[in-house]
Amino acid sequence: MFRPLELFIGLRYTRAKRRNQFISFISTVSIVCIAISVTALITVMSVMNGFDNELRTRILGAISHATVSGLAGESVQDWQRAIQIAEANPHVRGAAPYVEAQAFLQARRSSGALVRGIDPAQEPKVSDIDKHMIDGKLDALQPGKWNIVLGRELAMSLGVAMGDHVTMAVPEFRATPMGSVPRLRSFTVAGIFELGMQEFDSNLALVSMQDAARLNSIDGPTGIRLRLDDMFNARPVAKELANHLGQVYRMDTWMDSHANFFSAISMEKKVMFIILSLIILVAVINLISMLMMLVTDKQADIAILRTLGSTPRSIMGMFMVQGVLVGFVGIGFGVTLGSLLSWRLPQIVKWIERTFHTTFLSPDVYYISELPSKLQMDDVAKVALVTFLFSLLATLYPAWRASRTQPAQALRYE
Known part of the structure; x- marks a missing residue:
């Protein structure tokens, strides 16, 4: 050999x-x-x-891979059509509308928070918050019931538990005989979630999308959240969707908001x-x-x-x-x-x-x-x-x- x-x-x-x-x-x-x-x-x-x-x-269990939003903070025009165009893309696995705004919450103690109005039936398509509920369910966020779901640390900082009431103040001022005052609304705590990220557990509150739109005096969702088959393909997909949707929409991806991290x-x-x-x-x-x-x-x-x-x-x-x-x-x-x-x-x-x-x-x-x-x-x-x-x-x-x-x-x- x-x-x-x-x-x-x-x-x-x-x-x-x-x-x-x-x-x-x-x-x-x-x-x-x-x-x-x-x-x-x-x-x-x-x-x-x-x-x-x-x-x-x-992080991506709470935020979306890509987001379709209106220009200058306005509501999304013809959002049902935008969802249909987005879901027609082979790389999009789910789409859900939302309303998002900053608000001030007050109970035993007070705290600022990012309030996101969601459709509980559509939300599991784009996030995993429903899998991290430690008390209650997202299904409790029904229009007109004025329920709210809080992050665990946010609930602790407010000093509330299931069934307690939280007063929400949004920066939508209205004129009264006493002058301009913010809009106030009482919500009932119907759920608590824990994602294990302080950014969301201490700062995020969820309400019904219709309740959030009514409280902020807007006529529709402020954006559409998308989940993709490959999150690293977010930018090419966003560019493709922007060409189909037109100039009245703005596309953002998770890479834009968390790229540095x-x-x-x-x-x-x-x-x-x-x-x-x-x-x-x-x-x-x-x-x-x-x-x-x-x-x-x-x-x-x-x-x-x-x-x-x-x-x-x-x-x-x-x-x-x-x-x-x-x-x-x-x-x-x-x-x-x-x-x-x-x-x-x-x-x-x-x-x-x-x-x-x-x-x-x-x-x-x-x-x-x-x-x-x-x-x-x-x-x-x-x-x-x-x-x-x-x-x-x-x-x-x-x-x-x-x-x-x-x-x-x-x-x-x-």
């Missing part, structure tokens, strides 16, 4: 003999260090993917990858040390091979084979362990918390109380490729030193 000489000798050098047990020990240490580095990097990248996915899911998360992930790659670089130093000792130990063998006709390039190949093999084995163990650890990390963390009676992410402090993890194969491939390149580069200098061995000097004292 054909086997290249460089591969045959390189693999033979990986077998431990009595006089080079220490070199074999260093090889094992190199494999372990590379495996641990790869495992750590894959696990950290998976945890960051998990946090990114969790935040993205929670998700860009910061993406940048943090890239920086963490670069920093943790230095751990792999440190682990590869052991590989350089092992190969340098191997080159010193095999001086006589190298000299004999050179006298038999082996070229410097062939000598380099022999030692590069061993270095690459050590890196490849370390990568294999690291990818396997890292993938398994990332896959079962939430369960492992829960087991540690139960066993040692500790809490890593306290719900009283963090909005995400469980350690999320999302393993992505492109991250695994990226880590494996970077580690392989580091291992390959680590073999170059020792292999070059081996190829520069002079046979006469190496065999002088043999």
Whole structure:
């Protein structure tokens, strides 16, 4: 069977003999260090993917992928037609009208809030708030009943619970004998939700769309919220819809309102990858040390091979084979362990918390109380490729030193 000489000798050098047990020990240490580095990097990248996915899911569970609104804050003209055009787009999975305005809420205590009037029958098409109700249901927001659904922290700041009354003041002034006064209306708390994001739990209140329109003296919804099949395709879809809807509508996407936040998360992930790659670089130093000792130990063998006709390039190949093999084995163990650890990390963390009676992410402090993890194969491939390149580069200098061995000097004292 054909086997290249460089591969045959390189693999033979990986077998431990009595006089080079220490070199074999260093090889094992190199494999372990590379495996641990790869495992750590894959696990950290998976945890960051998990946090990114969790935040993205929670934020986009309350806001829409894209929004159709009227110009200058006016109500949407012919909104039924706009919904029909939007739903005709193959990338749109749902559309729902809404009325949105700032208001002042007062009960035992007072607080400002973003009040969103919704159609409870259409809202599940574009948001996940109905899945995060901790008390009551969205169906309670029926026209004319003047019910309100509050975020958990907003309800706590107002000091209200289910069945309590909240007075809403909107910046729609009307003339009275006492002068201009804001519009006031009493609402009954019919539900409380918790998305796990302070931006919404402490600032968002939901009412019936018809009640919100009547209170703000407008004749229709101020916008239409859209959910797409791919949120990263929001801008092209928004541009396409803008061409179909005309100039009397304005298109916005989640990228316009939260782009900086998700860009910061993406940048943090890239920086963490670069920093943790230095751990792999440190682990590869052991590989350089092992190969340098191997080159010193095999001086006589190298000299004999050179006298038999082996070229410097062939000598380099022999030692590069061993270095690459050590890196490849370390990568294999690291990818396997890292993938398994990332896959079962939430369960492992829960087991540690139960066993040692500790809490890593306290719900009283963090909005995400469980350690999320999302393993992505492109991250695994990226880590494996970077580690392989580091291992390959680590073999170059020792292999070059081996190829520069002079046979006469190496065999002088043999």
